[in-house]
Amino acid sequence: MTTANPPTRRPRGRIDKRRDLIAAAFRVFAAHGYMGSCVEQIAAEAGTAKPTLYAHFGDKETLFREAVAEVARAAMDKSLAVVGDLDPGVADLAAALTDIGVDLLDCYRAEDSWALRRLVNAELVRFPDLVRTVLGGGAEVNRVTGALADRFSRLVLAGRLARCEPDEAAEQFVALLTGPMEARSALGTRPVPDAEVRRVAASAVRTFLLAYGAEAAGPRVATR
Amino acid sequence: MTTANPPTRRPRGRIDKRRDLIAAAFRVFAAHGYMGSCVEQIAAEAGTAKPTLYAHFGDKETLFREAVAEVARAAMDKSLAVVGDLDPGVADLAAALTDIGVDLLDCYRAEDSWALRRLVNAELVRFPDLVRTVLGGGAEVNRVTGALADRFSRLVLAGRLARCEPDEAAEQFVALLTGPMEARSALGTRPVPDAEVRRVAASAVRTFLLAYGAEAAGPRVATR
DNA sequence: GCCAAGATGAACCACTCGGTTCAAAACAAC
DNA sequence: GTTGTTTTGAACCGAGTGGTTCATCTTGGC
Structure with missing residues (x-):
């Protein structure tokens, strides 16, 4: 609908139909779910014919997986x-942590990002392996949390954070950001003004630093 | 399935086919999504015939809404x-907060609870009003967070917590619980041992009290 | 201008789905 | 038993699905 139909003539031949198809596929799948989407509509939305779609991807499932993987890759790159x-x-x-927090929340609340999480959640039973696809790599831990834990480690060594488990700290830092954001945006259905996003990030950082800051009362090493 | 089946024969006539249908509907919808489920399978799973289903609920959508609402109500009651x-x-x-945390996480990680969140997420585009159904009432804020904020208010007045915004504190307390749980269970696809659940709750409470405890460094009132 | 590779539309297939109809049967209450 | 309400099975309808086929047309590279 957005692509499509130059008033004069439609350009044929091999262009990046593939790109268009993946983009259209994600759009349609995000709107109607896997079962609710039909390949014909995807082809139409991409401005191609159905046989073209089936020439590039073998079947509906492959198209779905590639579309999800593509958007997941892009989202992961931005967050990292x-x-x-x-x-x-x-x-x-x-201040630095707050800025990072705001930027992470901007990734988190992007339209594609909501759609991706919705899709993965929705099709989790049908495509269980999708979790790994979207978490990035085959790692057990979220790659974003892992990268953040690396940074926190250096901050601990530099004396800027109290002694702690970096993975746990990163996990909670992300939770303090995304949890309130998810609640306030009602799962992405309500727009959240930028000012409120910043307030959420600032509050998360305040709590985080009170617990993990270098001045925090006593080291946080596990007592057992 | 839970309700009845006298060992001798299948009881006919009007029993609570309705209950069975709702239970079966939620099971099937949770497994295949709205579009992926067919009413015939639901009827079969409930041990009834298709016309019976259509006699009780008018159409697929109504059955879906009632099933979701029912499970949501039960889950909300448990959390409250x-x-x-x-x-x-x-x-x-x-210790008390840790116990509450563990209990809340037990609600959160219940099988039905995961399925419910998955379903709502999945069909959010098709049924946007479902968010309010599951959050309970028409309130803008999650009822669980609200109830928790009430308790926190009393704890502040009693001098057990530092001065703070109770709603914000409750929001972050819940985030510190559910965020890590969601990550560790990979959206509910991986079982998390009880011991780990308790560790997550304990860690959340530790962080929470370092930031919001009465002994926390200075009041947390907004500085602007 | 020529030609292989790819794109196209349209028809086609077997199948599934939501929803309805109906006559026969099972039930509860009397 | 009789009566009236539900339930049941099975068949049916029309619309839509994923996927394929094929003859025709467009295109890029030479």
Whole structure:
């Protein structure tokens, strides 16, 4: 619908029909779910014919998997880039963490991001392996949390954070961001103003630093 | 399945076919999604005939809504009961909060609970109003978080928690519980041993009390 | 201008689905 | 037993599905 139909003529031949198909597929799947989507509509939305679709991808399932994998890859790259921006030597740690928090939340609340999580959740029973696809790699732990834990380790060594389990700290940091965001946006159905996003991030960082900051009362090493 | 079946023969006539149908419907819908489920299978699973199903509920959509609403109501009741168990005058606050945390996580990780969240997420586009159904009432805020905030208010007045925004505290408390749980169970696809659940709850409470405990460094009132 | 590779529309197939109809049967209450 | 309400099985309908086939057309590369 958005692509499609130059008033003069429709360009034929091999262009990146493939890209168009994947994009259209994700759009349609996100809107109607796997079972609710029909390949004919996807082909139409991509401005191609059904046989073209079946030439590129063998069947509906393959198209679905590739579409999900593609969007998941893009989303993961964005999040990892955000985490990579955290400089362990920064002067104002609270401000830096808040900025990272806002950026992570921007990734989290992106339209595609909501749609992706919705899809994976929805088709979890039909395609159980999809969890690994979207978490990135075959790792047991979320790659974003892992990358964040790496940064936290350096912050601990630098004396900017109290001694702690970096993985646990990263896990809770992300939880403090995404939990409230999910609640406030009602699973992505209600728009959340930028100011509120920043407030959520700031509050998360405040709580996080009170618990994990270098000045926090006593080391957080497990007592048992 | 839980209800009845006298060993001799299948009882006919009007019993609570309705209950059986709702239970079967939720089971099937949870397994295949709205579009992937067919009413015939639901009827079969409930041990009834298709016309009986259509006599009780008018169509597939109504059956779906009623099934979701029923399970949502049950889940909400359990969670609210857990929050109600928090005694503001308890001696060992950390232990009490940990117990509440474990109980809340038990609600959260119940099989039906995962299925319910999956379903709501999945059909969010098709049935947007489902969010309110599952959050309970028409309130903007999650009722569980609200009830928890009430308890936290009393704990603040009793000097057991630092001055803070109770709603924000409750929001973060829940986030510290559910976030890590969701990550570790891989969206409910991997079983999490009870010991790990307790560890998650304990860690959440530790972080929460370091930030919100009465001994926390300075009041947490908003600075702007 | 030519040609292989790819794209197209349209028809086609076997199948499934939501929903309805109906006559026969099982039930509860009397 | 009789009566009236439900339930049941089975067949049926029309619409839509994933996937295929094929003759025709477009295109890019030479």
